[in-house]
Amino acid sequence: MLLDLSGKRALVTGIANNRSIAWGIAQQLHAAGAELAVTYLPDERGKLKQKVEELTAPLSPKLVLPLDVQQPQQITDAFESLAAAWGGLDILIHCLAFAQKEDLSGDFSAVSVEGFNLALDISAYSLIALSRAAKPLMTSGGAIVTLTYLGGVRVVPNYNVMGIAKAALEMNVRYLAAELGAQGVRVNGISAGPIRTLASSAVGGILDMIHHVEATAPLRRTVTQTEVGNAAAFLASDLASGITGQILYVDSGYCIMGI
Numbered sequence: 001m002l003l004d005l006s007g008k009r010a011l012v013t014g015i016a017n018n019r020s021i022a023w024g025i026a027q028q029l030h031a032a033g034a035e036l037a038v039t040y041l042p043d044e045r046g047k048l049k050q051k052v053e054e055l056t057a058p059l060s061p062k063l064v065l066p067l068d069v070q071q072p073q074q075i076t077d078a079f080e081s082l083a084a085a086w087g088g089l090d091i092l093i094h095c096l097a098f099a100q101k102e103d104l105s106g107d108f109s110a111v112s113v114e115g116f117n118l119a120l121d122i123s124a125y126s127l128i129a130l131s132r133a134a135k136p137l138m139t140s141g142g143a144i145v146t147l148t149y150l151g152g153v154r155v156v157p158n159y160n161v162m163g164i165a166k167a168a169l170e171m172n173v174r175y176l177a178a179e180l181g182a183q184g185v186r187v188n189g190i191s192a193g194p195i196r197t198l199a200s201s202a203v204g205g206i207l208d209m210i211h212h213v214e215a216t217a218p219l220r221r222t223v224t225q226t227e228v229g230n231a232a233a234f235l236a237s238d239l240a241s242g243i244t245g246q247i248l249y250v251d252s253g254y255c256i257m258g259i
């Protein structure tokens with residue numbers, strides 16, 4: 001069997017620009033034959049809408065939808081639009097996270113309850129909310145893939161509150177997999193190595209992290225958006241039909257190293 005997503009309908013969240021991991025994923029899903037719908041985070045001046053529309057135009061997405069995961073009505077509206085356009089959904093890519101910049105450096109214990117709740121809401125709870133909305137559309141099975149990082153299982157300097165959010169996200173993967181498996185929906189996470197993006201630039205010392213990976217990972221380099229995209233396409237495909245509730249490390253092997 002070859003990797004083939006033709007006939008599959010995929011919603012990709014989290015594209016902000018051409019560095020976004022979600023953009024790498026969208027391109028690889030498209031290359032494998034999937035039909036796409038994408039979301040953007042609405043802003044007052046409509047800049048992100050325009051950016052995401054222009055960037056994704058070559059992939060001819062069926063829908064380009066506004067989606068701020070902190071706005072329950074936007075989640076409802078987005079999935080109603082999907083239901084109207086497609087009548088179902090096969091693949092959901094959850095590729096978004098946020099924490100305040102001040103909570104991504106310095107003392108971990110300094111995080112405020114507001115900063116904690118914000119990071120957990122956007123970065124972890126959102127997977128539950130989107131999966132719940134996708135559930136009635138994934139009537140003939142499906143695949144949900146989210147993005148996590150090693151800082152959710154080990155202490156990585158400055159990752160701080162986002163590490164807690166990723167720990168929650170990874171447990172969400174397991175609970176959702178257990179629930180949704182009964183209807184043939186698989187839920188998995190990809191733990192990606194550090195990549196320079198808008199989100200990662202908010203993490204204190206991200207360049208040092210990347211250089212450390214380049215010096216110590218078995219492959220002596222960090223990963224690309226395309227490599228993460230390929231892994232996402234695999235997990236979303238029937239080739240991964242026996243895999244659910246797992247975290248797949250796409251990190252040049254960094255996580256196996258002891259020092």
Ligand SMILES: NC(=O)c1ccc[n+]([C@@H]2O[C@H](COP(=O)([O-])OP(=O)(O)OC[C@H]3O[C@@H](n4cnc5c(N)ncnc54)[C@H](O)[C@@H]3O)[C@@H](O)[C@H]2O)c1
Pocket residue numbers: 013014015016017019020021022040041067068069070095096097098122147148149191192193194195196197198199200
């Ligand atoms: N870049 C890395 O080194 C790295 C490594 C491992 C995991 N990840 C994870 O990959 C995912 C994508 O991040 P990225 O690095 O591609 O950065 P990115 O900045 O390109 O993507 C983050 C996305 O989150 C979206 N977002 C933020 N708040 C939102 C909200 N309230 N509602 C909807 N969308 C919202 C942004 O619009 C953006 O598209 C994140 O979950 C991140 O934690 C990144």
